[in-house]
Amino acid sequence: MAADVDITAQDLACARSTRRWNLAFPAAIEARFEREIGQRRAKTLLKVMPRTVLVYNAFLIGDYFLVGDAFWLAVVLHLAVVTPWMVVACILMSRPLTAVMRNIIIASIPLAMIAGILTVFSVSRDPLAAHYQYFAVIALIYANAALRPSYPLALAISLVTILAHTLAMVLHPGIAVPVAVSAACVLIMAAYVSLSANFAIERDLRRLYLLRLADMLAASDLQRAAADLHRISYVDPLTGLANRRGIDARAEALFAGADPRPGHFAVLMIDVDHFKSFNDHYGHPEGDRCLARVAGAIRDTVREGLDVVGRYGGEEFLVILPDADLAGAVPVADRMRRLVEQLAIPHDQVAAGRVT
Numbered sequence: 001m002a003a004d005v006d007i008t009a010q011d012l013a014c015a016r017s018t019r020r021w022n023l024a025f026p027a028a029i030e031a032r033f034e035r036e037i038g039q040r041r042a043k044t045l046l047k048v049m050p051r052t053v054l055v056y057n058a059f060l061i062g063d064y065f066l067v068g069d070a071f072w073l074a075v076v077l078h079l080a081v082v083t084p085w086m087v088v089a090c091i092l093m094s095r096p097l098t099a100v101m102r103n104i105i106i107a108s109i110p111l112a113m114i115a116g117i118l119t120v121f122s123v124s125r126d127p128l129a130a131h132y133q134y135f136a137v138i139a140l141i142y143a144n145a146a147l148r149p150s151y152p153l154a155l156a157i158s159l160v161t162i163l164a165h166t167l168a169m170v171l172h173p174g175i176a177v178p179v180a181v182s183a184a185c186v187l188i189m190a191a192y193v194s195l196s197a198n199f200a201i202e203r204d205l206r207r208l209y210l211l212r213l214a215d216m217l218a219a220s221d222l223q224r225a226a227a228d229l230h231r232i233s234y235v236d237p238l239t240g241l242a243n244r245r246g247i248d249a250r251a252e253a254l255f256a257g258a259d260p261r262p263g264h265f266a267v268l269m270i271d272v273d274h275f276k277s278f279n280d281h282y283g284h285p286e287g288d289r290c291l292a293r294v295a296g297a298i299r300d301t302v303r304e305g306l307d308v309v310g311r312y313g314g315e316e317f318l319v320i321l322p323d324a325d326l327a328g329a330v331p332v333a334d335r336m337r338r339l340v341e342q343l344a345i346p347h348d349q350v351a352a353g354r355v356t
Contacts, residue, residue, distance in 0.1 A: 007032065012214055023151055023202055033209055034099050042093045042102055045109075045147060049090050052142075053083055056113060059135060066132040067124035077116040085112050103153050110143030114161050118168045129172070130179050136165055137190045144194035145201075154198040158191040238288055239295035242310030247318055250308040254322055266329035268319040270298065270336065273356045275315035277349040290345050290355060291315060297339040301332060 007028055025033055056078070063074040089105050097105070117135045124132065140161050144154045165187050169180040234246035242250060254265075272278075272294055279287040291311075298317055302309050308320035319336075321329055337356070345355040 007213055007217060012210060012217065023199075023206060025206070029210075029213065032213075033206070037205065037209065038099050038102055041106065041148065041150075042097075045093055045106060046090055048146060049086060052109070052146075053086055056086075057083060062132070062135065063120065066128045067120055067126050069126050070120045070124040073123055074116070074120045077119060082112045082116050085109070103150065106147065106149050107153055107157050110139055110147065110157055111160060113139045114143075114164065118164055122168050122172060125174055127174070130175055130183070133165065133168065133183055134186070136161060137187050140187070141190055141194045144191075144198045148198065148201055151195070151199050151202045154195055158195055162187060162191060236311040239292050239311050241295050241299065241317070242308070244310065244312055247308060247310040247312065247320075250310075251320055254308065254320070264323065264325045266321040266324040266326065266332075268321070268329060268333050268336075269312070270317040270319065270333075272315040274347065274350050278347050278355065281349050293343050293345060294340055294355070297343060298336050301336045301339060 012029070024030060060071075060074060060078055063078075064071050067074065086109060089109055092105055093102065114136050117139060118133070121129055121133045121136075126132075140158060143149070143157050149157065162184075166184055169175055169183055175183075234242060234249060236243040236246075272291070275287070275290075278290060282290075295311065295317065298309055298319065302319060302321075306322060308318075308322075310318055312318040319332075321332060324332075341354065341356055343355065347353065347355045350356075
């Protein structure tokens with residue numbers, strides 16, 4: 001997924017608590033759903049479009065028998081208007097589109113078919129034209145159930161179709177009132193049935209999407225917990241430096257693998273002077289703060305990403321300096337000593353009066 005919208009457990013709980021008839025998600029989930037499912041709807045449209053073109057143009061057989069006086073108009077609308085637009089729509093749907101543009105294109109395909117049917121019906125004065133207008137019913141059912149647009153879009157397509165069909169029936173001089181009423185009722189029932197199917201499909205799709213999001217969120221939490229556990233097992237929580245296990249892992253990575261680092265390396269063993277008396281006098285909380293500050297001074301001295309520094313145990317610290325010899329290690333150790341002294345941590349139990 002492109003830059004994912006952050007989804008929380010609270011968002012999922014809110015989405016699950018909505019009423020059955022409410023298909024809308026909270027904003028964060030709805031944005032992600034529209035982005036992902038919208039792309040799937042576009043792919044579905046591309047898959048069914050070849051069959052749609054074939055079946056739609058096969059209806060020219062019905063045009064020939066039911067509206068013979070307007071047959072050539074039907075041919076022109078089929079082959080020169082609606083079918084080319086289907087091809088253009090497929091090309092457009094294969095490209096990145098906004099949700100609004102994608103929905104407009106999806107809706108335009110069944111509406112173009114229905115508009116063509118009602119245009120031919122309005123022009124024809126064939127005695128069998130009253131039967132021809134039922135093609136609009138088939139097109140509407142196909143639009144809502146086969147193309148599977150979102151429910152609001154399917155509802156809009158249905159309303160536009162009902163209004164256009166009613167207008168065409170009223171304005172046609174050859175249609176008796178009972179026939180017009182019957183045809184309108186059939187179309188409304190077809191809209192209701194196909195919308196019910198569309199609603200059920202949309203509702204189930206959204207439920208499955210929530211289940212998938214819940215699984216993804218649970219997996220993400222597990223991965224985060226595993227990463228935290230792994231980090232804790234290698235890091236000393238007091239100082240933030242590597243613990244003994246972390247030191248071993250870093251040292252093995254540096255000097256053991258298939259391509260061990262060449263040259264010398266130096267090891268510094270650092271111990272806080274008279275730390276037991278400091279702890280006894282000032283207390284363990286103050287002792288922890290002292291170790292944390294000393295660790296910070298040591299960390300500031302080494303080369304980040306290259307040198308290995310960690311708490312070896314108690315008040316002892318260990319530093320590994322790759323590619324360093326004794327002459328290079330002594331200045332580093334001296335800088336550490338000076339930085340610790342500059343912290344000026346009081347220690348009344350020693351002659352220097354501060355931690356060294």
